[in-house]
Amino acid sequence: MKGKEAAKLFYDNNKFKRAGAAPKRAQKTLLGEGGVQGLDGKPHRHRKSMFMSMMNDESLEKMRQLIKYEWEFAARHFTDQKEIILYEESKKIIMRAICSWAGVPLKEDEVKKWSDNMAAMFETPVSIGLEQHKGRKARRDSEEWIKEMVEEVREGRINPKENTVLYQFSFHKDHEGNLLDSQIAAVEIINILRPAVAVAIYVNFAALALYQHPDERKKLAKRDDRDFEAFVQEVRRFYPFFPFNGAKVKEDFVWNGYKFEKDTLTLLDFYGTNHDSNFWDNPELFKPDRYINCEEHPFTLIPQGGGDHHTGHRCPGEWITIDIMKTSIDYLANELSYEVPEQDFSYSLVEIPSLIKSGFVMSNIKRK
Ligand code: HEM
Numbered sequence: 439m440k441g442k443e444a445a446k447l448f449y450d451n452n453k454f455k456r457a458g459a460a461p462k463r464a465q466k467t468l469l470g471e472g473g474v475q476g477l478d479g480k481p482h483r484h485r486k487s488m489f490m491s492m493m494n495d496e497s498l499e500k501m502r503q504l505i506k507y508e509w510e511f512a513a514r515h516f517t518d519q520k521e522i523i524l525y526e527e528s529k530k531i532i533m534r535a536i537c538s539w540a541g542v543p544l545k546e547d548e549v550k551k552w553s554d555n556m557a558a559m560f561e562t563p564v565s566i567g568l569e570q571h572k573g574r575k576a577r578r579d580s581e582e583w584i585k586e587m588v589e590e591v592r593e594g595r596i597n598p599k600e601n602t603v604l605y606q607f608s609f610h611k612d613h614e615g616n617l618l619d620s621q622i623a624a625v626e627i628i629n630i631l632r633p634a635v636a637v638a639i640y641v642n643f644a645a646l647a648l649y650q651h652p653d654e655r656k657k658l659a660k661r662d663d664r665d666f667e668a669f670v671q672e673v674r675r676f677y678p679f680f681p682f683n684g685a686k687v688k689e690d691f692v693w694n695g696y697k698f699e700k701d702t703l704t705l706l707d708f709y710g711t712n713h714d715s716n717f718w719d720n721p722e723l724f725k726p727d728r729y730i731n732c733e734e735h736p737f738t739l740i741p742q743g744g745g746d747h748h749t750g751h752r753c754p755g756e757w758i759t760i761d762i763m764k765t766s767i768d769y770l771a772n773e774l775s776y777e778v779p780e781q782d783f784s785y786s787l788v789e790i791p792s793l794i795k796s797g798f799v800m801s802n803i804k805r806k
């Protein structure tokens with residue numbers, strides 16, 4: 439299904455459930471088992487509140503400062519190198535910032551190892567053979583790493599600050615008042631780290647958009663937050679990322695003449711909804727101006743899901759995603775000068791996730 443009305447239906451908790459909707463292969467790599475994505479009803483709302491409580495103003499401001507600090511640190515090193523692959527560098531920048539924000543200790547010489555592990559989980563969810571094996575190993579290793587950390591926090595052997603993800607998730611009690619199993623707490627902490635690192639994919643698409651739309655890039659020189667917001671929203675709408683999600687029908691019902699039978703897996707086409715010409719004017723054009731003075735789009739701009747963040751499955755990481763993108767775009771548009779050598783900018787509309795083939799190579803980087 440696609441489009442505004444279909445999205446409203448998909449996010450109706452009386453009609454659809456998530457239990458049993460995710461394929462095993464994705465659970466073994468991308469999602470993990472026992473996490474918030476597969477819960478429904480009260481257990482879901484309760485677990486979701488654990489994520490949402492971390493997304494307050496103070497905490498988001500902290501994340502903005504951390505990502506700026508990490509970009510600044512990385513930018514200094516970019517100027518010593520002949521060229522860099524933006525995708526590889528931004529995964530490390532984000533991993534440092536998100537671990538620091540989440541209270542997860544990460545040694546500098548382990549940044550690459552663990553950011554590669556996070557990436558392997560989202561780069562392989564639909565793959566088979568060796569690639570699938572790589573994703574599964576990354577999940578096993580990462581869960582073991584974080585599970586041990588949760589146990590150490592509980593035993594008082596490491597003491598993260600109270601307002602961090604590591605502390606809050608380690609001591610979170612479920613809707614029946616029990617501590618989460620340490621394995622599940624690990625799955626949920628990874629549900630913060632892994633998708634944050636995946637924002638590197640959007641950073642890459644933003645770099646491509648800046649390169650291919652120099653007039654839009656010029657607008658960002660004024661550093662007006664409204665222009666940054668519009669640019670980010672258009673990158674999230676225009677480029678492919680998480681193409682669809684699935685849910686199962688709760689009880690038989692009929693909608694617009696279509697019969698939905700209990701337990702039928704139903705997919706909502708996120709990319710198709712973001713490009714639906716019934717709603718979007720010239721959806722195949724990259725046009726950030728379309729967001730100036732317009733209202734919110736809870737069921738039409740759904741790159742990270744739609745509906746309500748608290749009661750539904752919409753991504754709780756949207757604010758962090760947008761903030762990481764804004765800071766990264768500011769560095770790419772205003773803080774750095776660089777050349778973009780000839781390379782393969784193509785990306786697929788059928789692979790999950792869709793990555794720019796070259797990873798976006800930048801050379802001769804200087805501070806402005
Ligand atoms: C790279 C950018 C991101 C994309 C494209 C993305 C996309 C999505 C999508 C499509 C969903 C499912 C929505 C649904 O089924 O209704 C989702 C859920 C989720 N996302 Fe994100 N996300 C991103 C970043 C983040 C970040 C930065 C975090 C955490 C800091 C995060 C944490 C989560 C969690 C915990 C869920 C499960 C929510 C639930 O089931 O209630 N995501 N995301």
